[in-house]
Amino acid sequence: MLRRLQVAGLPVHVQKLGEGVVRVWVGDHISSTATVAFATQKGILVVDTTGNPLVDRELRRVIARELGRDDFTMLVNTHEHADHTGGNAVYADCEIVGHELVAAGMAAGRADRPRVLEWYATGIPESEARLAALPADDPSLPSLREDLALDRLNRDVLLSDAPLAPPTRTFTDRLTLDMGDTSLELYYTGGMHTASDIAVFVPRHGILMTGDTMSDRWLTDTPGCLASFIARPGVRHDFPRLLKNWEYLAQQKDRIRLLLTGHWNGELSYDGFAARVGYVRALWDGVPAEIARGASLESLFVTFALDARFPELAQSPGFNRNNHAMTLLELWSVTTGQTSAADRLYALIDEGAGEDAVREVVASRGATPASYFFMEGQLNSSGYRFLQAGRAPQAVAMFRAYADLYPESWNAHDSLGEALLATGDSAGSIAMYEKSLELNPENVNGREVLARIRSEGTASAP
Ligand SMILES: [Zn+2]
Structure with a gap:
């Protein structure tokens, strides 16, 4: 046998x-x-x-x-x-x-070792508990068991700290x-x-x-x-x-x-390989050419839209809108020498830099030559990174910079309202949701949140 x-x-x-x-x-x-x-x-x-x-x-x-x-x-x-x-x-x-x-x-x-060990310290017991709770015939068991075995092996390697x-x-x-x-x-x-x-x-x-x-x-x-x-x-x-x-x-x-x-x-497959080579070639040649013609970052996203420009790759493993956007941003950055304002602001706020440093990045918008590129989506998601990590004051600073950069953005004010509420500043939060609704009366979610804060405010008033 x-x-x-x-x-x-x-x-x-x-x-x-x-x-x-x-x-x-x-x-x-x-x-x-x-x-x-x-x-x-x-x-x-x-x-x-x-x-x-x-x-x-x-x-x-x-x-x-x-x-x-x-x-x-x-x-x-x-x-x-x-x-x-x-x-x-x-x-x-x-x-x-x-x-x-x-x-x-x-x-x-290897320098990342403490962070990864910390992750295993909570992740492994969680997986163990999840496994123990599953019925013996659960179809996901074999895969979860292997995940756990691998996590344990990797943790042990890190613990041994071998050269x-x-x-x-x-x-x-x-x-x-x-x-x-x-x-x-x-x-x-x-x-x-x-x-x-x-x-x-x-x-x-x-x-x-x-x-x-x-x-x-x-x-x-x-x-x-x-x-x-x-x-x-x-x-x-x-x-x-x-x-x-x-x-x-x-x-x-x-x-x-x-x-x-x-x-x-x-x-x-060979075709999959060749298509990926062709993709990088098309962007490496195409992005600088478009920029030389005066293309903006926003127009690049239209010119090189994944579905329209690379239909054979749009549904292929490794590709999605996010991955493609990151690649376009990196090529924009390489070509123009500009770096992401959202990344810079996130780093500044993360390390506790003062308001002046933040204001400097915000004020640099429109300067020539430009040091940063500005993407609404990145600014918003950077704020939510803070918020999800339970760092509401940092989220407020991030969303405030976003709202300063995009004063006409209902979404910036909506996000700022949410972060202010998380810090306990109901009055500030109400003002931001009101502003957001003024900019976009269709913001249904904002309207609901606003009504809730107001009613809670009334309810808890002495
Ligand atoms: Zn790898």
Whole structure:
């Protein structure tokens, strides 16, 4: 009888992808990292670890058994994320290869350790309680159990605080690894996921690995890292270089048999890959051209509307209005040198900067050259971030800046009214809801809230 191998309660999967090529991962439901191993003349080369040394030690044994040898010589990281590099130490006897920005990304991830541990400290007991409360035949049980097993593994890794094992050999743009009968071509593709993404092309097997940068089909409803295709503020990118490498790889269509993403539950077709390359190319060329023609930020959103301009991507994994908007804003920022006023205001208020600093950003609107771009939606959601975190005074400061910037916006005054009410300032809140209703008599919700505050005010009056 076949005994299914398990690690920490998670089933181990082995998939043969060709002669001397295996893909291994754990779990049936969770979006765990897929490790791919190639048997070559110069030893076994492994792409990515799962992030849990416990799991990676076991997977290393599975790989050796499957390939019938154990001469591991090289490990390649597709990017910096802990769920791809956290098990690197298991391959400390090998050369570890990655982009030159992997080490910095790993260190930044580790710096987040206290916050993540705090999250596990409440999240894990909550999951345990939720699991215990479910009937034994609940269909969501298997997936929740795996989530919990993975969370526990990740927490234990963080608690152990083992030293990081960053790449020992790095590169900037391209690198070919000569493994005798097999060569691996590594290409920088950073910018749409992390700063340190690379693609790994193995012509001998017709395999192209794209890490976590993209996927156009999800096998489970937990896509994890693969869920967003975004250029983010704060993530370093070099789009000319990214496009040069992606477009070169797209031209290798006839040599690509199989595209592999960084997680087992995300698949990628050649067409999905090419469409994403085309999307970044269209924006990288198109946005600066539109701006040179005098386009405003608002008109960019019309010109590059996701549904109209990229209909084949609008419904595809990784794309939605939000992700697309973030990418457009980042390209606007790169082209104009302007940064988000909402982000700046949020940071100032968050760190307790005085009113003057806030007023300075508000007053800079309309100045040339402009340092900031202003987006109503961002200002509003930044205020709600404070409000949802229970920081009503900060929310008031944020919404006040929003209302100062958009004095004709009923929504700004409605939001400010809500935040003032949360601070206990009923009179101030009433004034803002009245203003909002004056600007938009159709604001039904505002009318209801206003009536409620007034009646409560009367009720509690002595
Ligand atoms: Zn990732």
